Amino acid sequence: MTNPIPALSGSALSALRGVLGPKGFTDDPDLIAPWLTDWRGRFHGRTPALLSPADTAEVAAILRIAGEHHIPLVPQGGNTSMVGGATPPEDGSALILSLRRMSRIRSLSAEAGVAVAEAGVILANLHDAANAIGMRFPLTLGGKGSATVGGLVSTNAGGTQVLRFGTMRALTLGIEAVLPDGTVFAGLDPLKKDNRGYDIRHLLIGAEGTLGIVTAASLRLVPAIVDRAVGWIGVESPHQALALLRRLENRAADALEGFEIVRADSLALVLKHVPGTRAPLAGDHPWHVLVEVDRSDSRGEPPATMLENLLAEAFEEGLFRDATIAASEAQAEALWMLRDSLSAAERAHGPAVQHDISVPVAGMPDFMIDAAAAAEARFPGVSATAFGHLGDGNVHFHVRAPAGSPPDWAMGAGKAISAYVHDLVVAAGGSISAEHGIGQMKRDENARLADPARLTALRAIKAALDPGNLMNPGKLVPLATGAAAP
Amino acid sequence: MTNPIPALSGSALSALRGVLGPKGFTDDPDLIAPWLTDWRGRFHGRTPALLSPADTAEVAAILRIAGEHHIPLVPQGGNTSMVGGATPPEDGSALILSLRRMSRIRSLSAEAGVAVAEAGVILANLHDAANAIGMRFPLTLGGKGSATVGGLVSTNAGGTQVLRFGTMRALTLGIEAVLPDGTVFAGLDPLKKDNRGYDIRHLLIGAEGTLGIVTAASLRLVPAIVDRAVGWIGVESPHQALALLRRLENRAADALEGFEIVRADSLALVLKHVPGTRAPLAGDHPWHVLVEVDRSDSRGEPPATMLENLLAEAFEEGLFRDATIAASEAQAEALWMLRDSLSAAERAHGPAVQHDISVPVAGMPDFMIDAAAAAEARFPGVSATAFGHLGDGNVHFHVRAPAGSPPDWAMGAGKAISAYVHDLVVAAGGSISAEHGIGQMKRDENARLADPARLTALRAIKAALDPGNLMNPGKLVPLATGAAAP
Structure with missing residues (x-):
């Protein structure tokens, strides 16, 4: 961490500064500092500059310049990733691309039941805007005061209200995004039926910014609760x-x-x-x-x-x-x-290793009982519990430290316990990431456990759409060559 | 059509015959003939052999042999494509891969609301099986007596009952597929939440067999109508x-x-x-x-x-x-x-050029009126009408021939009229294929009208997952090099 940040091409930085102007470009370490660490303080990075484009055209310009100069970009919304998905790499090789200035709700219709929101719109603001016209955006979660639409889409966010209307995937009716080559994918029209080939919308949802930058989304609104x-x-x-x-x-x-x-x-x-x-x-x-x-x-x-x-x-x-x-x-x-x-009460009780996992709903009751018993037998002294969204087949599976463990117990014991729990999840036909994504935290576990066909497909798609590996490198996709860490 | 079918590698054919046995391999022209023409008689092809695997392992073996010998494959279910999506190329360079023998419903649960059906299960049989346990599979369409699960998934089929439960995309909870390299993507577990990276399920739905072969699907069942x-x-x-x-x-x-x-x-x-x-x-x-x-x-x-x-x-x-x-x-x-x-009544009335299109629901009333008037003004003597799924933003837009036109009027006038109608659809933010897919019929129109970013992404994904262009070549994706026609 004491090494200097490697110099990026001066001409690239001045080109970016020229496109973005003073409000959209900063290299002031004090202004950058708050965005270098994830909100839980687990991941730390460095960067020479923070880019804050005002609109989609500026995002496209950034991607073109970054492509030309081979500069990696880390998209960031509210910086509330649970898996280090929005933290830049430690070597300072990447720039942060913050979408927070793109905070306009472009349109809102109660009749059509659609809001078009830019990537930087904060979830709580979207809730308020929908409420003001007698509607609601049904997805909500703890970080609603900071989480942004771009991040919610890019992580296919869930929460406690998924049972009836689904995750972001089900609520995202259209997407505007800038692809790695700087072209704009103009897919905001909320078409209920569209069979023109591979579904680019669904590919970008949950891609954690590794295939391009989501700049706006058409979102489903439903009637307000009375x-x-x-x-x-x-x-x-x-x-x-x-x-x-x-x-x-x-x-x-x-x-x-x-x-x-x-x-x-x-x-x-x-x-x-x-x-x-x-x-x-x-x-x-x-x-x-x-x-x-x-x-x-x-x-x-x-x-x-x-x-x-x-x-x-x-x-x-x-x-x-x-x-x-x-x-x-x-x-x-x-x-x-x-x-x-x-979550707060579990934290107050003591350290624990937490897992955000899903299995088919029908298999969840057995999993909750059997996996907890198995973990307790395998790691003497721990106690394991699961709570959460039974109807979604998604629980938060906590393995609590033995009594008297030090506060940083999870740092040491975590890896072996998580590997064990994840093995149980895979055996039950489940997913090691139900709603938090992969980011950098679960990247290697995803590589270890993914169906080889799935992993090959992920890598092929990543290489095809982002051949320079400039889009949020080191997140989600474990590259075959070990080049995942930028 | 009088040229002989070019000889495929004899060793490839004998390898396939060896894997599939007499029930799974035929080169008898009489047995092959019914599958060379689409059901509306618009597209004709040729092939030296018809492959009918019995299970997923046999499909994987076929794809490995085809990859080794560079043999294109055309997957086929009920052969009821509306856009020539399941007809082999005319030059006889490809083999037909029929999924009809894989017609087992592997499981069916009223409690979980899930059926796992192989690609060759006929829709009407799925309906019956669901009804027998007090449930229903809510999607239905005219071709239900022949259309198969694999084709329905691969074309993201719609129909008249989409309003409440959605298209195949919404009803397909999981997928098993063989990817072009012969690996099996084992994604049948019906996970409601799964954020392990790019959504391969959604990528394969609607891909028309151009990225791999869907061998089975987990499908949503809902309570039967009383x-x-x-x-x-x-x-x-x-x-x-x-x-x-x-x-x-x-x-x-x-x-x-x-x-x-x-x-x-x-x-x-x-x-x-x-x-x-x-x-x-x-x-x-x-x-x-x-x-x-x-x-x-x-x-x-x-x-x-x-x-x-x-x-x-x-x-x-x-x-x-x-x-x-x-x-x-x-x-x-x-x-x-x-x-x-x-549709039958319109056919009885006389020739017409038909379009399966969608626009955002809110814009559909204007479109129905304005596009019909525009088409009538542009092509004197025709009358234009639209009918269908207003709630899905999807209508069938028919431009009827002037009185006294010959029966094959649409063959001549069709191209200019369709181009004109498609331009209106694109201007309204719509899709030139709402529910029928692209196949070979709309491939060039899709290339002409697609957002360049979308087209680039489609081509990159196709090239990445199917580098040999062996999966249903010439369908859906217009290749950049003009190599689309095999």
């Missing part, structure tokens, strides 16, 4: 929770907005560590479920009545042990608070 | 039809199964040419809409009541002129018969 019901349910097991979920989906799939599962010990950590929380049910239950049912139309059955009837019926069928329905919006918020505090 | 209501509605204009659609979507998006638009003159052709049809409404109306509302649960409001209430409300708001709701299943069938007979 009324919701939130319930907390004690269940016997993940299997019972899944049976309950199937029942609710059968009866009310189109109203089911959330279905999250939590084990008793994780809930206990929330009650212990998070001020102002209290147990939602009177007795003890081995597993818990949070359920939310919504409506976006004030006619018909209120969600509370619907949920009450659904649960009455499910109870008759022996699908849960006990349940409560929030009697007010404040109570509903309090139930969600229990769910949303899980 | 009750439906079908209505026929007279409206003022496509604009009024769209306003009505928005109203229904707002109130009952999750029950809305079909919404098809027809102009009065097209309906008149059905009533004139199709025996046993009669006008559904008493008066004359300039445009007509067929609507279907379903439920898959016998509780709650019956669809007929729901549709009646929705229409009563919409009528108050002036959203249509007149309407009728089928009082029996026979009447419902009769209404659908009017819609499903449109």
